Amino acid sequence: MKRTAWWNLLLLVPFVATLFPQFYNQLNPPLFGMPFFYWYQLAWTIGSGVVLAIYIAVTRGGTSDAR
């Protein structure tokens, strides 16, 4: 397997983090008065952007995207 292919596993992180509400369907701990269920999902919008930025940085050179 190429180096790039292993890094593809990184892309699974946002899926695992957000598609199973059983892991975050709770009120505590709240943040700024917002129950956990809500701020956790809001935070993952930024979190997944960061994951993707890392993915792009580490896979550059693995593909011919210099165009």
Add this chain to the structure above:
Amino acid sequence: MHASSIILIVLVLAVTVLGFAAARWRSAGSLANMDEWALGGRSFGTVISWFLIGGDLYTAYTFIAVPALAYAAGPVAFFALPYTIVAYPFGILVLTRFWSVARTRGYITAADFVRDRFGDRWLELAMAITGVIAVLPYIALQLVGMKVVFLQLGGVFAAGGGTLALAISFVLLAAYTYTSGLRAPALIAFIKDTLIYLTIICAVIAITHMFGGWAGIFDAAGKAFAARPKPGTLLLPPPAYFAYGSLALGSALALFIYPHSITSILAAKSRTVVQRNMALLPIYSLMLGFLALLGYAGIAAGIKTTNPQQVVPMLFAQIFPDWFAGVAYAAIVIGALVPAAIMAIGGANLFASNIFRQFSAQRDSLETRTAKILTLVICLFALIFVIMITPQYAIGFQFLGGAWILQTFPAFVIGLFTRWFNPKALLLGWAVGIVAGTYMAIQTNFTAAFPLHLFGGTLVGYGPFYALLLNLVVSIVATPLFNAAGNTRGADATTAGDYA
């Protein structure tokens, strides 16, 4: 006339002028060329693409419907977050490959790719027709979003149930889209999203000051849910977990295979631009999350309405001074025009390129002429659709459209990675998926949760997602059968290097 009405009219007119002027913006070649008219010359950099794709995916209807769902149904509305979070890691794998092969081979639609990859005209037609039919009700829903604002404004805007205002806005939209092609929504998207972000930021500041901070808003919402005839809470009931996850995943898989998404992605000038946008677009999802919370703010504000879609405009009227409410309304109306234009172009591209394809020396200019006229036809059709039928049906059709477009997933998305499938098997899987998706949609009265009875248990999930699984099973099982039956495959016109 109220200040809000004047501001709305001024902003919509300004956007119209911009739409026509866009024909000259960054133009390199003749607009008779399909790449120029339909894809803005495939020249957009990271920033323009971010506004264009964001303006395309996060539609006015979303701004109305998601808070409406939060107001009416509570926590389930927040599936919009996982939905628009997981769409991007999926997109970065799939869309970069598609962008590369489309650039090398000059594709303007997903059906162009499927035709070349599998060498099957029928499969190409199935992809194209599905795309066109799925996108039509989506355009109609943008009109529904605009109508909500016009009804809130009242007076001349609400004349004939908002029909006059809708007709004028859509005639203007059709005219500048015809003239300028994709450049019109690309330029207008800057205004749209600036207004949207401004509105959301101001709304969040206002509501957190007015209703006792987030704690106050959630407290009010929690009490309201508990007091309803079917009591709810601020959290999901455990049986809803699978429906929540499968709805988010199924919607995310469908998001980027809609024709309008394809159109705005292919307008990017490089593969790197597509990649970067996948990392930057989640900012829109954050905004969408706060927008959903406006539904809860509506509860805290004491808004009572039998039509939850009016919640956001009613809330704006309550929390903003009149003139700024006008800015917020303009944000929604312009927010409908941008995706509607791209959807009309995307649908017209499919028609021109994959349904009416003309094999002649002047293919390009003929195709563009067909696509331009079809844009007008599609806009007109959507307008009539909304005037003739009740919004409830428009929403039902849009749900069906989502179920159908998802059935193009195996041929298009999996086709980007492998040619293992027999095209006839894909066609059979597609047909089975369409029938199953439609059946489940009717059974559930066009709602997301379908109870699947399997092995004695019941799993409530997103119907179109089940239909996709069935589609995949059929395609996999039928492939060796069609191969064995000597069903010849067409040649693959793409090479491995095209995808990198």
